[in-house]
Structure formats: structure tokens, C-alpha cells
Amino acid sequence: MSGADWLSYSLQDFVMFGPQVFLRLFVRINQDLWPWQVLAVVAAIGIPVLLFRQGRNARCLAVGLMAVAWAVSGYGFLVGYFGPINWPAAWFGWAFVAQGVLLAAAMLFGGVHGGALSFGRFVALWLIVACGLPWLVLAESGQWQALALFGIAPGTTAAAGALIVAVITGPWRWLYLPLLVLWSLFSAAMFWVLQTSWLLVTPVATLLLVGAGFWLSPRPARSLD
Amino acid sequence: MAGWFSRRQFLINAGLAGLALKSPSLFANTSGTPSLSPIMRQIPGANESIPAIGMGTWITFNVGGDEQLVAQRTRVLKTFFDLGGTVVDGSPMYGTAADVIGEALDSLGAHDRIFAATKIWTGDESETRQEAARSGRRWGLDQFDLLQVHNLLGWQGHLETLKQMKANGDVRYIGITTSHGRRHREFAQIMEREPLDFVQLTYNVLDREVENRLLPLARERRIGVIVNRPFQGGSLFRRFQSEPLPDWVGEVGVSNWAEFFLKFIISHPAVTCAIPATSKVEHMKENMGALYGALPDADQRQRMADYVRSL
Numbered sequence: 389m390s391g392a393d394w395l396s397y398s399l400q401d402f403v404m405f406g407p408q409v410f411l412r413l414f415v416r417i418n419q420d421l422w423p424w425q426v427l428a429v430v431a432a433i434g435i436p437v438l439l440f441r442q443g444r445n446a447r448c449l450a451v452g453l454m455a456v457a458w459a460v461s462g463y464g465f466l467v468g469y470f471g472p473i474n475w476p477a478a479w480f481g482w483a484f485v486a487q488g489v490l491l492a493a494a495m496l497f498g499g500v501h502g503g504a505l506s507f508g509r510f511v512a513l514w515l516i517v518a519c520g521l522p523w524l525v526l527a528e529s530g531q532w533q534a535l536a537l538f539g540i541a542p543g544t545t546a547a548a549g550a551l552i553v554a555v556i557t558g559p560w561r562w563l564y565l566p567l568l569v570l571w572s573l574f575s576a577a578m579f580w581v582l583q584t585s586w587l588l589v590t591p592v593a594t595l596l597l598v599g600a601g602f603w604l605s606p607r608p609a610r611s612l613d
Numbered sequence: 614m615a616g617w618f619s620r621r622q623f624l625i626n627a628g629l630a631g632l633a634l635k636s637p638s639l640f641a642n643t644s645g646t647p648s649l650s651p652i653m654r655q656i657p658g659a660n661e662s663i664p665a666i667g668m669g670t671w672i673t674f675n676v677g678g679d680e681q682l683v684a685q686r687t688r689v690l691k692t693f694f695d696l697g698g699t700v701v702d703g704s705p706m707y708g709t710a711a712d713v714i715g716e717a718l719d720s721l722g723a724h725d726r727i728f729a730a731t732k733i734w735t736g737d738e739s740e741t742r743q744e745a746a747r748s749g750r751r752w753g754l755d756q757f758d759l760l761q762v763h764n765l766l767g768w769q770g771h772l773e774t775l776k777q778m779k780a781n782g783d784v785r786y787i788g789i790t791t792s793h794g795r796r797h798r799e800f801a802q803i804m805e806r807e808p809l810d811f812v813q814l815t816y817n818v819l820d821r822e823v824e825n826r827l828l829p830l831a832r833e834r835r836i837g838v839i840v841n842r843p844f845q846g847g848s849l850f851r852r853f854q855s856e857p858l859p860d861w862v863g864e865v866g867v868s869n870w871a872e873f874f875l876k877f878i879i880s881h882p883a884v885t886c887a888i889p890a891t892s893k894v895e896h897m898k899e900n901m902g903a904l905y906g907a908l909p910d911a912d913q914r915q916r917m918a919d920y921v922r923s924l
């Protein structure tokens with residue numbers, strides 16, 4: 389294909405589904421999972437609680453829960469529901485699973501530090517993500533079953549996952565970042581084409597929260613080992 | 614599709630009766646006499662005609678395993694058939710659209726009402742037959758009416774195999790596709806050399822480059838023309854729907870913008886069929902309105918194009 393041919397492609401040409409079908413994915417997964425959403429809510433509350441308890445085990449457990457959230461939203465939502473109508477979503481789904489494995493490895497092999505975090509700031513941001521972002525899909529679709537819960541919906545999960553940058557150290561952190569950035573760019577481009585403007589908030593928030601994760605992380609970082 | 618005409622005609626007429634009640638102007642042609650026969654176009658070089666309005670499935674039929682939306686798209690397809698449509702265009706590139714068409718055909722029991730057109734879309738030129746067979750399973754069909762090489766991807770190898778498949782009776786017609794005005798020079802060269810039944814290309818009231826070379830060449834070479842992106846992917850509606858239609862379009866059997874855009878296309882003498890895509894029953898009814906009534910002549914087409922440009 390010539391350069392001129394490539395120039396004739398627009399973002400639109402790469403989005404192979406419409407907004408109605410995309411928004412219904414949230415309704416469908418919530419209907420199919422009911423009532424197991426309770427577990428996602430418990431995890432969303434449990435992570436900040438565990439992060440601020442004394443001791444290595446609690447913080448590792450929090451990171452472990454985050455790892456599970458990455459894997460579940462990646463495999464469940466992206467591979468299972470979104471992948472069939474949008475192939476790149478399935479690839480991202482597997483990348484979410486790998487991100488979960490990476491986080492679990494960081495937890496097991498000393499990639500989680502024990503330095504003190506600012507409790508107030510972290511919890512405030514976590515609450516905004518876990519309690520605020522889920523409503524955006526609802527605002528866009530007008531259907532209450534479309535709530536984009538942490539641990540189920542990939543956008544909310546990635547945004548919360550960005551804050552975890554605050555507790556992981558050195559090289560683990562750099563391995564953890566690319567997916568956050570790529571996913572945010574991918575989903576922002578997709579929402580732009582679909583003209584679902586409310587949803588654009590989530591990838592923008594994710595990128596800002598990566599910055600917040602760095603800002604919240606204590607310096608110099610101290611390993612738990 | 615043999616042997617279905619009388620049943621189909623009955624269904625068409627039943628659908629048309631409903632549509633006529635809803636929109637009587639739809640069926641008035643220029644002479645003022647009502648016309649209930651769909652505009653059919655002969656496939657050049659074949660003893661067969663197809664309705665001049667078909668249906669595309671890009672985006673609109675890619676609804677995955679969403680049973681609610683599959684049922685709704687089934688109603689869209691039913692409306693299409695009921696109003697006289699037969700040509701449905703798909704591609705393995707369109708995600709789950711092929712499975713959704715298959716499911717819809719099953720629930721409508723309409724395998725004999727369709728002129729099924731899909732594409733070969735793989736860079737592996739030895740995969741032509743396998744991909745056609747996979748698509749056939751997804752649509753629930755033993756054989757396609759038309760197989761097209763999608764966007765010229767691996768066209769040399771695929772076209773050789775498609776020619777053999779046609780000779781063996783594994784497919785009835787073969788062709789190539791492009792869109793958005795891409796690779797027209799190469800496209801023309803293939804049209805000049807190869808024994809194609811159909812080409813598929815983009816043509817609409819704003820994108821008219823094909824009028825210069827590809828449409829005249831199709832007439833000269835007796836190749837059928839399927840027109841994709843008749844609404845420029847929907848942007849024609851976004852740009853013009855809020856504007857008034859000109860007073861004189863009633864003369865050319867047009868009562869809404871969908872008919873305006875589609876009749877402009879199918880009135881070009883080289884065009885066999887346009888394949889607008891929609892996810893909505895109401896839009897399907899509007900689009901199928903273009904299959905009936907009068908068509909603009911060359912002067913009126915020019916006025917249509919001028920009017921749109923003036924907006």
C-alpha cells in the first residue's frame with residue numbers, strides 16, 4: 389500500500405462496532421455475573437484498607453487483589469465480551485492478564501515497598517476512582533445496569549491500578565507502566581470515534597493517576613525485604 | 614435463489630402494502646401512477662437481475678453474542694427482505710457480523726431469499742477456499758452467490774482460485790473491492806485484464822471520482838458495480854439531514870434524504886446495486902424506499918449534486 393493510501397485511513401476505519409453495542413457490554417456482563425459483583429465491591433474496599441495496615445502481608449495482599457482485578461477484568465470483560473466484536477480488545481485482555489501476573493510476581497519477589505504513603509490523599513483518589521468512574525458508563529448509556537465496577541470493567545480497573553504505582557518499586561514499576569499508557573491511549577481514541585464523551589474521562593484520569601502514583605510514592609523507596 | 618420467486622414476491626408485496634400505507638408518496642413515480650415493482654438491475658453478462666438496493670453489514674451487524682441486539686438486527690434483515698431486498702454484503706473482517714447474519718437467516722428461515730456476497734480477506738493467498746468455506750459455515754450457506762477479494766488483499770492468488778471455483782460451480786460470481794477511493798489505478802488495471810463479474814467501490818453524491826474512470830470502464834467491460842459507503846459511512850446524514858430537501862425532488866421519486874442519496878447512486882447507468890448499512894428498522898424502511906418509484910435522469914442527477922454542493 390502506498391503512503392497516500394495509508395493517509396486515506398482515519399481512526400474511524402479501525403473501529404468496527406457501534407456505541408450501542410459497546411455500552412451494552414457493561415449491561416450484559418453485569419447481568420451475567422450477578423450477584424458476584426459483591427466480590428468486586430469487597431476488593432475495591434479491601435485494597436486501600438489492606439494497604440494502610442501494618443506489615444508486609446497486608447500490603448502484599450492488597451497488591452495481590454489488584455493483580456486479580458487486572459486478570460479478571462482482562463479475561464472476563466476484554467477477552468470474553470469485548471474481544472468478539474473488536475479483536476484488539478482481546479489482545480489487550482491478555483495484556484491485562486499479563487499485568488496481573490506481573491503484579492503478582494512483584495508481590496512475591498520484593499517489588500512492593502513498605503514506605504509510608506499519605507493515607508488521606510491515596511484514599512481520596514481511590515474513592516474517586518472506585519466510586520466515581522463507574523457512573524460514567526451509566527451517564528453515557530442511561531442504563532443503571534451499565535455500572536462499570538472496579539475488577540470487572542477494564543477502564544475503572546486500570547484507573548485504580550494506576551494508583552498502585554505508588555507501592556511498587558524500581559524496575560517492576562517501569563514494566564507496569566506501558567500497559568497503563570497504551571490502554572489509556574487506545575481507549576481514548578476509541579471513545580473519541582464512538583463519540584461517547586463521558587467515557588473519555590476514564591483514560592484521561594488513568595494517565596493523571598499514573599502521575600499521582602509517582603507523587604504519592606515515598607522517596608527514597610524502601611523495599612519490604 | 615431459484616424457486617423462491619412467488620413466495621418472495623408475496624412477502625415483498627405484503628411488506629410494500631404496509632409501507633404504502635405509511636408513506637404513500639413513496640410509490641408515486643413521475644407519471645403519477647403508483648409503482649409497486651422494485652428497481653431491478655441486470656447483472657451484466659448474466660441472465661439474472663438483482664434489486665438495486667442491497668444491504669451492508671460493516672459495524673451495524675457486529676453485535677457479538679448480544680441476544681437482544683441479534684434479535685433486533687434480525688428485524689432489520691426481515692424488513693430488508695420484506696421490502697424486496699436480496700443482496701447482503703459481508704466480510705470476515707466485520708467481526709461477528711457473519712455469525713449474526715447466519716443466526717438471523719436461521720430464525721427467519723430465509724436462506725433462499727438472499728443473494729449472499731462476502732469477501733476473501735486474508736494475506737495468505739493459498740487460503741481462498743478455506744476462508745470461503747469458513748464464511749459459508751458462519752452464514753449457514755453451502756455456497757455464496759458472490760465472492761470478492763477484499764481491498765485487493767492478495768488479489769493475484771485469490772482471484773486465480775476464485776476463477777477455478779467459479780468454473781467448478783462453487784461460486785456463481787466473483788469480484789474485487791476497494792473503498793474510500795483507494796488504489797484506483799491498480800483496480801482499473803485488474804478490471805481491464807481479469808474476467809470479473811462485479812467490482813465494489815465507493816460512490817456517493819460527494820465522492821464522485823469513480824465517474825471518471827472506473828464506472829465507464831465497468832460499463833465497457835460489462836462488469837457489475839456494487840456501491841459501498843453510499844452515505845459516506847453516515848456522514849452525509851450528519852452534514853445534510855438538517856437541511857431542507859429541494860422542492861423539485863418529488864419529481865425524481867424522493868421524499869427523504871436517504872432516498873435522495875441512494876437514488877443519486879443507483880441512477881448512474883453503470884451501477885448495479887448500492888449497499889447501505891443500518892442498524893435500525895426505521896432507517897431500513899427509508900433506505901428501501903429508494904428501491905421504488907422514479908429515478909432521476911442525467912440532468913436531474915446533476916441538479917442533485919449541485920444542490921448538495923451548494924449547502
Ligand SMILES: NC(=O)c1ccc[n+]([C@@H]2O[C@H](COP(=O)([O-])OP(=O)(O)OC[C@H]3O[C@@H](n4cnc5c(N)ncnc54)[C@H](OP(=O)(O)O)[C@@H]3O)[C@@H](O)[C@H]2O)c1
Pocket residue numbers: 668669670671672673702703763764790791792813840841842843844845846847848850871888889890891892893895896897899900
Ligand atoms: N472495502 C470494502 O469492501 C468495503 C468498504 C466499506 C464498506 N463496505 C460495505 O459497504 C457497506 C456500506 O458502507 P458503510 O457501512 O461503511 O457506510 P454507509 O452505508 O454509507 O453508512 C452507514 C451509516 O449510515 C447510517 N444510516 C443508514 N441509513 C440511514 C438513514 N436512513 N438515516 C440516517 N442514517 C442512516 C447508519 O447508521 P444507523 O445504523 O443508525 O442507521 C450507519 O452509521 C458496508 O456495510 C460494507 O458492507 C465495503
